[in-house]
Amino acid sequence: MSAAATIRFDDRVAIVTGAGNGLGRCHALGLAARGAKVVVNDAGGSVEGKGRSAAAEKVVAEIAAAGGTAVADTADVTDPAQVAAMVAGALERWGRIDILVNNAGILRDKSFGKLALEDFRAMLEVHVLGGFHAAKAVWERMRAQNYGRIVFTTSSTGLYGNFGQANYATAKAALIGLMKVLDQEGRKNDIRVNILSPTATTRMTEALLPEEDRALLDPADVTPGLLFLVSAEAPSGVMLCAGAGCFARAEVVETAGIYLPPEDRSPETVAQRFNEISAPEGAATLPNAWAQTKKYVALAREAQKKRSGKP
Numbered sequence: 001m002s003a004a005a006t007i008r009f010d011d012r013v014a015i016v017t018g019a020g021n022g023l024g025r026c027h028a029l030g031l032a033a034r035g036a037k038v039v040v041n042d043a044g045g046s047v048e049g050k051g052r053s054a055a056a057e058k059v060v061a062e063i064a065a066a067g068g069t070a071v072a073d074t075a076d077v078t079d080p081a082q083v084a085a086m087v088a089g090a091l092e093r094w095g096r097i098d099i100l101v102n103n104a105g106i107l108r109d110k111s112f113g114k115l116a117l118e119d120f121r122a123m124l125e126v127h128v129l130g131g132f133h134a135a136k137a138v139w140e141r142m143r144a145q146n147y148g149r150i151v152f153t154t155s156s157t158g159l160y161g162n163f164g165q166a167n168y169a170t171a172k173a174a175l176i177g178l179m180k181v182l183d184q185e186g187r188k189n190d191i192r193v194n195i196l197s198p199t200a201t202t203r204m205t206e207a208l209l210p211e212e213d214r215a216l217l218d219p220a221d222v223t224p225g226l227l228f229l230v231s232a233e234a235p236s237g238v239m240l241c242a243g244a245g246c247f248a249r250a251e252v253v254e255t256a257g258i259y260l261p262p263e264d265r266s267p268e269t270v271a272q273r274f275n276e277i278s279a280p281e282g283a284a285t286l287p288n289a290w291a292q293t294k295k296y297v298a299l300a301r302e303a304q305k306k307r308s309g310k311p
Contacts, residue, residue, distance in 0.1 A: 005233070007034060007231045007232075008035050009034045009230075011035070012035070012099060013036065013094045013095075013097050013099070014038050014098065014100070014230070015041060015087070015097065015134070016028045016031065016039070016101040017041045017101065017102055017103050017104035018077075019038075019041055019103065020040070020042030020055025020056045020059060022219050023103055023198055023200055023223075024042070024101070024103040024104070025059050025219075026219045027103060027226050028070065029066075030226070032063040033066060034227065036068075036099065037069045038063065038070040039070070039090050040059045040071065040072050041077075042059075042072075042074065043074050043075065053073075053074045056073065056074065057072045060072045071089075071090075077104045077126065077129075078126055080133045080136070080137070083137050086137075087134075087137040087141070096141070097138045097141050098142075098147060098148065099150075099230045100135060100138050100148075100150045101226065102134055102152045103153050105126060105127055106123065106126050106127075107165075108122060108167060109164045109165055110164060111164050111166075120166070124171050124174070127168075127175065128171050128175060128178070131175055131178065135150055135178075135182065139191075143191065146190050149193075149230040150186075150192075151194050151195065151226060151230055152178065152179050152193075153196050153198065154173070154196070154197045155169075155172040155197055155198075156197055156199060157169045158171070158173040159173070159176075159241075159250055175195060176195060176239065183236045184288060192235065193237065194236060194237065194238045195238070195240070196222070196241075197240065197250060198219070198222040198242050199243030200217045200219035200222050216244045218244075222242040222243060224247075226242075239251070251285045253284060254285075254286055254292065254295075255278060255280065255282065255283045256279070256281065256284075257295075257299065259299045259303040
């Protein structure tokens with residue numbers, strides 16, 4: 001196997017939301033170390049003076065000390081006007097936007113019976129609408145320049161569920177659907193859209209992790225996957241999982257399924273043949289929603305031909 005080309009981001013401009021600490025900080029540092037000009041966005045850790053963030057400015061100082069280029073930004077991702085101003089500022093400063101890393105997030109864990117509407121809504125505002133606002137703000141610029149890389153951040157909770165995280169799981173799963181659509185809509189303009197599912201020790205997770213696991217889950221070990229997903233040779237429509245130096249790919253798959261003739265279309269038949277319906281042989285990832293419709297129509301037509309005896 002030939003050696004992979006070195007991934008660089010020279011002359012590229014990147015925005016990383018929630019970049020003052022944890023995963024976002026590591027992503028910003030990683031991008032800058034490989035040549036990108038980085039907008040380090042973080043609405044927290046405010047200091048005296050309008051539009052300043054101690055957390056973001058600390059990361060910018062780290063980047064500058066290493067010889068990189070970055071600017072701090074305090075836009076609240078739930079406010080579309082602030083997000084638009086952040087993007088406009090980057091365009092005014094550097095003339096383009098090549099990479100968007102939607103990393104900003106919050107946690108408000110409670111079992112479903114105790115979950116308040118405001119905690120459910122807040123999760124959607126930050127994760128889903130926050131990701132939407134940022135992607136919407138850069139989309140037309142990326143289309144115009146025929147180049148863009150966008151990564152949303154999901155979670156194993158969104159993929160597989162986790163007790164006490166109904167609001168978080170809903171928000172993170174919603175981003176998978178958004179990514180899948182933008183992947184399709186961005187292709188003709190070389191806008192590649194992916195999703196990262198990280199597990200790492202951060203301010204959001206350290207209280208949930210056993211002490212002996214925390215040292216293994218360095219957020220910096222997730223960043224190599226992120227850098228690949230926003231590189232010139234990135235795939236698109238991929239869900240990459242990463243943590244503790246491990247990398248895997250998640251897929252939404254559908255089993256081959258079965259056709260039931262009209263006389264057998266009852267809940268009892270579905271129950272009786274549920275193991276056949278669930279059989280993993282022939283399971284596949286479908287390229288889009290219409291592929292499912294076409295699959296079912298083809299199965300039905302083929303079954304009807306066999307029943308009629310027609311070739």
